Amino acid sequence: MSVRTLTIDDQPVSVEEGASVLDAAKAAGITIPTLCHMDGVYDTGACRLCLVEVEGIPKLLPACSTIAADGWVVRTQTERLQKYRRMTLELLFAERNHVCSACVANGHCELQTMAYSQGMDHVRYDYCYPKWGMDLSHPLFGMDHNRCILCARCVRTCWHIEGAGTKNLAGRGAGAHIITDMNEDWGDSATCTWCGKCVQSCPTGALFQIGATAGEMTREPARLADIITARRKKEWNV
Amino acid sequence: MERLKLATIWFGGCSGCHMSFLDVDEFLVDLIDKIDIVYSPIVDTKEYPEEVDLCLIEGAVCHEEHVEMAHHIRQRTKLVCSFGDCAVTSNVCGMRNALGKPEVPLEYAYVTLADTNKGIPDDPVIVPNLLEQAIPLHQVIPVDHYLPGCPPPAERIKALILHLLGLGDPLTGDQLKFG
Ligand code: SF4
Ligand code: SF4
Ligand code: SF4
Ligand code: FES
Numbered sequence: 001m002s003v004r005t006l007t008i009d010d011q012p013v014s015v016e017e018g019a020s021v022l023d024a025a026k027a028a029g030i031t032i033p034t035l036c037h038m039d040g041v042y043d044t045g046a047c048r049l050c051l052v053e054v055e056g057i058p059k060l061l062p063a064c065s066t067i068a069a070d071g072w073v074v075r076t077q078t079e080r081l082q083k084y085r086r087m088t089l090e091l092l093f094a095e096r097n098h099v100c101s102a103c104v105a106n107g108h109c110e111l112q113t114m115a116y117s118q119g120m121d122h123v124r125y126d127y128c129y130p131k132w133g134m135d136l137s138h139p140l141f142g143m144d145h146n147r148c149i150l151c152a153r154c155v156r157t158c159w160h161i162e163g164a165g166t167k168n169l170a171g172r173g174a175g176a177h178i179i180t181d182m183n184e185d186w187g188d189s190a191t192c193t194w195c196g197k198c199v200q201s202c203p204t205g206a207l208f209q210i211g212a213t214a215g216e217m218t219r220e221p222a223r224l225a226d227i228i229t230a231r232r233k234k235e236w237n238v
Numbered sequence: 239m240e241r242l243k244l245a246t247i248w249f250g251g252c253s254g255c256h257m258s259f260l261d262v263d264e265f266l267v268d269l270i271d272k273i274d275i276v277y278s279p280i281v282d283t284k285e286y287p288e289e290v291d292l293c294l295i296e297g298a299v300c301h302e303e304h305v306e307m308a309h310h311i312r313q314r315t316k317l318v319c320s321f322g323d324c325a326v327t328s329n330v331c332g333m334r335n336a337l338g339k340p341e342v343p344l345e346y347a348y349v350t351l352a353d354t355n356k357g358i359p360d361d362p363v364i365v366p367n368l369l370e371q372a373i374p375l376h377q378v379i380p381v382d383h384y385l386p387g388c389p390p391p392a393e394r395i396k397a398l399i400l401h402l403l404g405l406g407d408p409l410t411g412d413q414l415k416f417g
Contacts, residue, residue, distance in 0.1 A: 097336055099329055101388035109415065116414040121384035122326050122376060129335035129371065146336075215417075224410025 006072040021063040021074060032076050033085060033114055035203055036066040036151035039161050040225035046151055049114070049116060052076050060084070082118070089115050094125040095174070096132060099147040104144075104217040105205030111149060130174070136217050137187030140210055141199050143178065148206035150176055153221075154198035161224055166192040178206075200224055242403060243291045245277035245315065249304040250331040250372055251297030254389040255322035256280065259294070261392035272403055288314050291400060294321035294385070298331035299378050303366040312379040317402065319383040320375045323416055326386050331372040340368040385409070386416050 005014045005026060013028040020043065020103070025032050036047040045065035052063045055073040063076070075081070092111060100106050132145035155178065158167040166189050170179045180186040199207045199217045208217045230236050248256060256279060260266075276290060277283045285309075293315045299305060312318060319377045321328040334343045344358045375381055385398050394413050400406035 022254065093327075097333070098327075098416075099333060100415075101323055101329060102333075103417065112416060115416070116412055119410065119414065121386060121409070121414045122374070122381075124376075126377065127328065127332065127335070127374075129332065131336045131338075 004070050006068055006070065006074060008074045009076055015068055019068050019181050021052060021054075021061070021066045021068050021072075021162040024068045025063060025074075025076060029213060030076060032063045032132050033118065034064055035110060035114060035149065036153060038153045038156070038201060038221055038224070040221075041153070041156035044152060044156070047092075047205075048150065049085055051084060052080060053078055053081060085118050086120055089118055090123045090125055092149050093120075093123045094127050095130075097127075097129060099146075103147060103205040104208040104212045104214060105147070106215040108215070108218045109205060110203035128174070132177070135180070135186045136210070137185035138192070138194075138210070139187065139190075140194055141186065141196060142208050142210050143180075143186060144206050144208070145177055146206075147204045148178055149204055150178070151203060151220055152178075153203060154178065154207060157197050157201040157224060161227060162193060162195050162197045164191050164195070166195050167198055171190040197224060241274045243271060243276045243287070243289065244251040244273050244274070245290045245293040245311070246279070246297055246321070247277070247286075247293065247307070247311070248279060249295060249297030249307070249325070249375075250300030251281070251322065251324045252330075253296070253322075254333065255294075255296040255387075258322075258373060258387075258389035258392055259395055262396050263392070265396050267390075269399070273399075286310060286314060287341065290315040292317045292319065293313055293324050294319050295325050295375055296321045298324045298328040298372040299369065299375055300331055301368045303380055305369070308375065308379045317382045317396070318375075318379065319409040320381050321384055321385050322390055323388040324377045326384050328372050328374050332374075335371040340370065342367070384414075386414055 002017045003014050004017055008025050008028050008030055011028045013024050015024045015027055022032055022037065032050050037043055043065040045062040050063040051060040053075040054061055069071055070106060100112055100142045135143040152169055155167045155169055159165050166180055168179050169176060170183060171177055180189050181191055199209060201221050205217060275281050276287050293311050295318060299308060320326045324331050337343055348358045349356045387394055397406055397413060398409055401408050
């Protein structure tokens with residue numbers, strides 16, 4: 001396998017051909033903020049939080065879904081990138097209804113953590129206050145559209161780790177939303193296996209265990225990646 | 239050194255941020271020779287004074303009186319701080335916004351759920367008119383500092399005050415956590 005050598009924030013790093021800029025940054029010990037990226041499923045570049053600058057390329061590139069190339073000079077922490085990251089986060093907060101104090105994920109939320117780690121102390125855009133409901137029809141799990149950031153981690157998890165294909169994205173723009181099967185109540189789904197993997201994958205308070213109240217939803221998305229690794233390496237004998 | 243003239247006020251909030259302010263405990267005593275509390279629900283001044291150095295405003299802007307008072311404060315105050323999540327994001331107060339007109343939650347609270355005296359209070363002299371939406375303070379007046387948290391922990395309030403007295407760093411990292 002051939003190797004690609006590039007520089008990230010002045011640090012030289014070599015990765016295998018096909019590795020993403022995000023993989024390369026990780027190998028160099030550099031953290032790039034991400035939200036829609038999740039180890040174990042393919043990347044879609046949905047959240048734009050991981051945007052980086054590459055010398056000689058005028059547009060910003062998403063580190064998670066850009067293959068690292070030889071000789072690239074990548075920057076991950078410029079003033080421009082920090083400005084855009086903050087704007088992206090503020091838009092995510094303005095788009096739906098995020099009430100951290102009353103949210104199941106308060107204190108364990110990737111969006112919330114990302115916001116304060118990027119210095120977001122308020123949202124400069126007017127909040128949209130859209131009217132979104134909840135799906136509480138499933139006996140074990142609930143969906144609160146008010147908290148969803150449309151990262152589609154749940155969709156990719158349901159299709160490619162569980163293989164059930166229950167969760168999907170429907171609609172466009174501000175009307176885009178997560179649906180179950182052909183837009184049915186989750187509780188009526190004939191395909192959902194009740195595995196709960198989507199709930200584990202969710203970075204926000206949008207998916208949760210029924211009965212969880214404010215601040216009670218913790219999760220371990222890394223365990224989903226463990227399943228994939230174990231399958232690939234045939235670590236389980238069945 | 240001249241003492242910092244501090245004011246605090248609550249708009250649409252639960253007063254939890256002010257409770258948290260009292261939780262700074264003996265730090266209030268340390269502040270005695272540095273700070274003068276010139277206007278606050280915890281002191282007895284009736285009129286908002288001129289030339290206030292810092293005002294901590296708790297709560298979202300929910301009705302017409304809040305808007306008026308916000309402008310009044312801005313004119314008479316050097317530094318305005320959004321104090322707590324309701325002021326910073328509209329938080330719980332803003333949960334009514336997605337339901338539509340303010341009459342919707344009012345109807346639910348004062349008519350549907352009321353056991354006696356059903357009816358929405360509507361004397362404008364006593365009860366100010368609600369705005370169409372409960373909004374963050376910085377959508378009404380320019381805000382200089384943000385102190386998130388529901389409520390902001392006492393340590394965080396202390397850190398901001400020390401910073402504004404020139405005795406500490408600005409808030410960073412999880413000192414900016416909402417919720
Ligand atoms: S999903 Fe996260 S950011 Fe949104 S309200 Fe819940 S804790 Fe806050
Ligand atoms: S519980 Fe499992 S099968 Fe059901 S929607 Fe979630 S990931 Fe898909
Ligand atoms: S429900 Fe959760 S995992 Fe699914 S798209 Fe929304 S935020 Fe992402
Ligand atoms: S993590 Fe790369 S676009 Fe979301």
